Amino acid sequence: MSQATSRPVQRALISVSDKSGIVDFARQLHQLNVEILSTGGTAKLLADENIPVIEVSDYTGFPEMMDGRVKTLHPKIHGGILARRGTDDAVMQEHNIPGIDLIVVNLYPFEATVSNPDCSLEDAIENIDIGGPTMVRASAKNHAHVAIVVDPNDYDHVIGQLTDNSGVIEADSRFKMAVKAFEHTARYDGMIANYLGKIVENGKPEGFATTFNTQLTLAQTMRYGENPHQNAAFYIEPNNSQACIASAKQLQGKELSYNNIADTDAALECVKQFVESPACVIVKHANPCGVAKANTLLEAYDKAFQTDPESAFGGIIAFNQPLDTVTAQAIVDRQFVEVIIAPSVEDGVSDIVAAKKNVRLLTCGAFDQSSTHLDYKRVTGGLLVQDSDQLLYQELNIVSARAPSEEEMRDMLFAWKVAKYVKSNAIVYAKDNRTVGVGAGQMSRINSARIAGIKAEHAGLVVPGSVMASDAFFPFKDGIEAAAEAGIAAVIQPGGSMRDAEVIEAADAAGMAMIFTGMRHFRH
Numbered sequence: 001m002s003q004a005t006s007r008p009v010q011r012a013l014i015s016v017s018d019k020s021g022i023v024d025f026a027r028q029l030h031q032l033n034v035e036i037l038s039t040g041g042t043a044k045l046l047a048d049e050n051i052p053v054i055e056v057s058d059y060t061g062f063p064e065m066m067d068g069r070v071k072t073l074h075p076k077i078h079g080g081i082l083a084r085r086g087t088d089d090a091v092m093q094e095h096n097i098p099g100i101d102l103i104v105v106n107l108y109p110f111e112a113t114v115s116n117p118d119c120s121l122e123d124a125i126e127n128i129d130i131g132g133p134t135m136v137r138a139s140a141k142n143h144a145h146v147a148i149v150v151d152p153n154d155y156d157h158v159i160g161q162l163t164d165n166s167g168v169i170e171a172d173s174r175f176k177m178a179v180k181a182f183e184h185t186a187r188y189d190g191m192i193a194n195y196l197g198k199i200v201e202n203g204k205p206e207g208f209a210t211t212f213n214t215q216l217t218l219a220q221t222m223r224y225g226e227n228p229h230q231n232a233a234f235y236i237e238p239n240n241s242q243a244c245i246a247s248a249k250q251l252q253g254k255e256l257s258y259n260n261i262a263d264t265d266a267a268l269e270c271v272k273q274f275v276e277s278p279a280c281v282i283v284k285h286a287n288p289c290g291v292a293k294a295n296t297l298l299e300a301y302d303k304a305f306q307t308d309p310e311s312a313f314g315g316i317i318a319f320n321q322p323l324d325t326v327t328a329q330a331i332v333d334r335q336f337v338e339v340i341i342a343p344s345v346e347d348g349v350s351d352i353v354a355a356k357k358n359v360r361l362l363t364c365g366a367f368d369q370s371s372t373h374l375d376y377k378r379v380t381g382g383l384l385v386q387d388s389d390q391l392l393y394q395e396l397n398i399v400s401a402r403a404p405s406e407e408e409m410r411d412m413l414f415a416w417k418v419a420k421y422v423k424s425n426a427i428v429y430a431k432d433n434r435t436v437g438v439g440a441g442q443m444s445r446i447n448s449a450r451i452a453g454i455k456a457e458h459a460g461l462v463v464p465g466s467v468m469a470s471d472a473f474f475p476f477k478d479g480i481e482a483a484a485e486a487g488i489a490a491v492i493q494p495g496g497s498m499r500d501a502e503v504i505e506a507a508d509a510a511g512m513a514m515i516f517t518g519m520r521h522f523r524h
């Protein structure tokens, strides 16, 4: 942090596009005897509110020109901001450059402008603020002497500082606001580069930008990462309004760990798929180990738990509807759980979960099914970026001789949704809207099928009559034969193998119904 100046603020420059709160703020500055300089639109607003203000054009002797492209870009402004008080006093005097001690700027709304699909390239370019970021960066650089405010939420803090410290803004505050200012301009330039880096010949943005710029904010540092010898932190995206782990509210319990966050994300994203009736997903090590939907949340939880009680121990439980007291009580009475997350909790739930003070209870708000985002995966030396896997199937094509029954069809669609959230190779056995066995993350599909069978056996669940979902096609008929032997009645899979004919033949030989979805759901 640079050495503090203890000079009171005498002069402020205010130039804002987002004018919320500015009138009150400026009025208070005036009452504190701060002289206010301001640009056209802001100056007019303040003058209309009877706040004494000097227009920047009068101050510099230069009119605002070129449709606002040049307003504050003048040595009298930038000298006043950048001058090192004590070091540059003589030169300031020589060129008649008074110091400007407080800069209040927010930028042309580039992000909002380009979020309109009809925005032209010309409009976008005119909304690239030049004078604003120049003042923001200059004052942030010279935070030893100057305070920069880019966030209307900081107006009260600044007034508090000026009032409490006889007109001085403390060094610590100036430094923090300077960091915020550089974050602000970095994000702003990142958005511009992302937008322009996507522009194709017709002047419209398309596809992926030539560089990847994003700004995530530190939400939490952790005691450790995936393992105790790894340092870790959680960064979140700005302005996130969707129901997700990044915006979830923790009502009680220990601090979320790295693995808690990853697993809660997996559980929540899986349960979000079930909209029509109460559903529960229990996740262990990023894979659903029990999923069910039912008439009540309690029944859904009970069925999900029964799939794999062994694995559910220490699991993460996600619900798609407000958590009620009966279900909360059942969880607390029955099992060790790391995290419980639901859109909201009913009255009394927090008191029940409080009996287990370490259990993390989170709410995430109502689900918005329409929200889409990009998925990122770090590889050494790079980042893989893709659309998130939002779709479910391309078709539901009955390829077997026998058509599935209504119940089989229902269970196959249920199992298919779950399989999307199981690490590949994924095999999900299901019956009556609940998982019967889940085989996850195996290097061969047949082994995932075997594991699903073993899981069902351990839980004492009956496989015969269940359906099977496979996240990708069966390369050989052996997977189908093994499933038939276990008593699987119907199979849902993408299809598309070179040996589809053999696979279908094996299903027909076993009297199984088989659906091709035409869409694969690998998850690595």
Ligand SMILES: NC(=O)c1ncn([C@@H]2O[C@H](COP(=O)(O)O)[C@@H](O)[C@H]2O)c1NC=O
Pocket: 015, 016, 017, 018, 038, 039, 040, 041, 042, 043, 068, 069, 070, 071, 072, 073, 105, 106, 107, 108, 128, 129, 130, 131, 132, 133
């Ligand atoms: N060109 C300049 O010298 C300049 N100086 C400040 N601005 C911006 O003008 C806006 C405020 O304009 P007004 O006060 O006229 O509403 C602010 O967002 C500020 O960042 C400028 N505009 C764009 O670059």
